[in-house]
Amino acid sequence: MTEKLLVPDIGDFENVEVIELLVKEGQEIKKNDPVVTIESDKSSVEIPSIFSGKIESINVKVGDKVSKGDLVLNISSVDQKISTQDVPKNTENLIQEAENSLKNQEQNKSAKKIKKEKSEKIQVVNDGDIDPLETKEWLESLTDVMEKDGNQRAHYLIRELINKAYMEGANIPYTQNTPYINTIPVSEEKKSNGDQNIERRIRSLIRWNAAAMVVRANKKFPELGGHIGTFASAATLYDVGMNHFWRAKNNKFGGDLVYFQGHSAPGMYARAFLEGRLNEKQLDSFRQEVSPGGLSSYPHPWLMPKFWQFPTVSMGLGPMLAIYQARYMKYLINRGLIKDEGRKVWAFLGDGEMDEPESLGAIGLAAREKLDNLIFVVNCNLQRLDGPVRGNGKIIQELEGIFRGAGWNVIKVIWGSYWDQLLANDKTGHLVKTMNETVDGEYQAMKARDGAYVREKFFGKYLETKELVSSLSDKDIWRLNRGGHDPHKVFAAYDKASKNIGSPTVVIAKTIKGYGMGKSGESVNTIHQTKKLDVDDLMYYRDRFDVPLTDQQVKNIEYYKPDQNSPEIKYIKEKRLQLGGFIPERTTYAKSIKTPPKDIFDNMKVSTGKKEMSTTMALVRMLTNLLRDKNVASRLVPIIPDEARTFGMEGFFQKVGIYAHEGQKYEPEDSAQLSSYREEKSGQVLEEGITEAGAMSSWIAAGTSYTNHDIEMIPIYLFYSMFGFQRIGDLAWAGADSQSRGFLIGATAGRTTLAGEGLQHQDGHSHLMASTIPNCVSYDPTFHYELAVIFRDGLKRMHEKKENIFYYITTMNENYPHPAMPTDKSCEEGILKGMYKIKEFNKHKKTKIQFLGSGTILREMIAGAEILQKEYQIDSEIWSVTSFNELRKDGLEVERYNLLNPDKEPKKSYVEKCLGKTEGPILAASDYMRMNSDQIRPYINKSFYSLGTDGFGRSDTRKNLRKFFEVDKEHVATFGLSVLAKEQLIASKHVKEAIKKYKIDSNKPMPTKL
């Protein structure tokens, strides 16, 4: 039966042009196959067929204008058979979810209730308690409920009580905090099966070697720096993970991903030394990286590409990157690109670091997306660089409140096992009360003193607590340990964190900065920067951790590594073997992606005729083409921070869907439209919302997918160019260090091209920022074919040849016609190298000038050259400069070669090759600061002048902005004349005339001063 395929609802648009026919008459197609592409002045979308069958006739052709309801084609439809394959994806997801939820319910039912020992503890008598007996009764009832019906029931009743109180109008003070004790009660602690004695010995050796490598390096060269106190506080937190939890990547498993706290790196090297992965010579080259084999100061994959996976030392980036990494892992799973193996992402953070806005900036996303594959460990040693993190408060409680409020599973590990008995004996609750009341400044000061001081200041506060420790010696009191130094407590916390379902977990562990360093460092404000220890300190450290070194060996600051066959080395290796290999380790087994055929962008190499288009739109068209390439399509990761409509990308919503881990639980308002807001569990677009930092973190996760997930992906992050490097520069640097591969697209770029928006939106410097990153390749193309050539080359270099570079390309929102690609064979090479001749005016053969233009300003130069040709009989050659940055890189290299090889034939820079033999002075311009084009000045021995958009942007029309910044065609022509006059090639009267004619105010101050 013949069916008619009509143009569906395309939103507010009418008379939209058909730009591509994707099918032919007689062709068999399936439901949802795209049949034509239509394009408005803002975006292009494909119309899918809603029938399967054979196309009888096509009713539209390229160039036709269509509106909703117009006939596209007739199709002889085949009956739809209902098979499992035809179940719409969403329904499939619903069924799957329903099944999962049933499974979970079953599991919950069968989960045995945890019976508690009857607690004898009675809560402390609070100051405001007017009826302690009644309080006792309520508390006992609660204990009974917990014993009889379990925690869930107790929670339920408490919630009901709170609700009831609210309904009755009671004003309940809000609290996100629990008492200042461990979250996991002793009765629920899972015990480690490790050999604690041997683990302690191993840990002690790692501690020693980590400190020794820093001290040795600084003894040699005091300028090298390094940290001892941080790892000293975190050793147990890492060791328990290394011995029992973190599974390495191997041919059977994808591996857990661990973000190490940057300045705890010496500890990781010290462990790798015991594991036999690093040798003494390497440890001795800590922070001496210039010669090969040196160990980098902090985790830097660029410098140690086989070891480090994640750069973390710029505080705040680690937490954010880890959250988006965990989210991206789920994205890959939900898209069916990797298996769900229960892999985890662990991130180690400092308590001082948590003050960075980025550290907490994305924790809401982690909870919202139910990232139960994510575990934060915050090492609360109560100190940062200068002193206490919260002298007057309690960082652990503060973080607990923040994370709990955001929906995280919070596990506090405050007290070590030596406290268990004391807490059990705290019948009056005065111990917990003291713990609650003591501020971090006091906790820190106590650990810098001794047991007697703790007895007096802490336990001495109340009679009841004094009594509690009356039988303990000062030494015993001193031994009362903190949770983060107790392997049992840490193990129990990690165990619980690993098994948590439905939310991310944060383990907040209390430790001591400079743990074990005694008077020289423990809890001392200056410990962060201590990198030298004198002999006495070293002796103390050796004795404290029973490191088997003689006094002389200590004086020599020797490393200690037990024999290969020692129980310690055997144990450490065995543990890692059981966990699949070593961590950290960076490997990649990803297959490259075959670059799409050359003709994939052919439609961008022909002239658009009169049709006007922006380069942003050309890019979106290109992406649509790429989604038809079978090798590339599934690997594209379009990332947008709430700007899809700005860039005309809304067609992607329907075509590939927006990633949403829960699918779409609602019918979108625009469901009847072609570009409806479609969310799906297997959606491809990462619609990040308004978070450039988050979007960039996703880009890094996807750009390093080839190493962290062994699958090459192609992230394309489109953003307002002004909110790119300027906003997320540090993340871009970390992305570069991580060897991320992918595209950053600075859309709506150019100081004068983005009209209207004004000072804070108009970008005239992002290319200069891009040029600061060594492995960033950047381009500022003008025409669609340039974009196509650049993009395809990017795909090839990054994703087929696996070069560790990334691309920054600016695209603009100015609409103009695009010419066909010049047929000159060298054009493509020129586009990629940074410049090629696009036009020549040589009618008059008298005077000549060279114009170099970039981005949209190239068009002003062409127009300016036309004026000179027509009105002043001046010839010109016009060069499209696709990248001043790339030209400069080439120039730098050539210049260096020539200087270092004085006896060899000098090489020519590419700029020199292009312009060396040309006639006339050079005038260069772009929509960026003059510094952009000035970059190539040194590489051409000719008179060189530049125009640019130095200064603050402002809102106005494009025309007025270009006049203001003096980069419009009239200024190009006038400055062109002026340059020629200065070179004494024409009379200066022509310049004066032009200034008058084009109403140029020569007394106007520089735009930088306005």
Ligand SMILES: Cc1ncc(C[n+]2csc(CCOP(=O)(O)OP(=O)(O)O)c2C)c(N)n1
């Ligand atoms: C963005 C940034 N700002 C400043 C620093 C310098 N810095 C390095 S460590 C540190 C203190 C860190 O304190 P904390 O997070 O508590 O870590 P700890 O050493 O105590 O474990 C500072 C300020 C940095 N690395 N990154």
Ligand SMILES: [Mg+2]
């Ligand atoms: Mg700290």
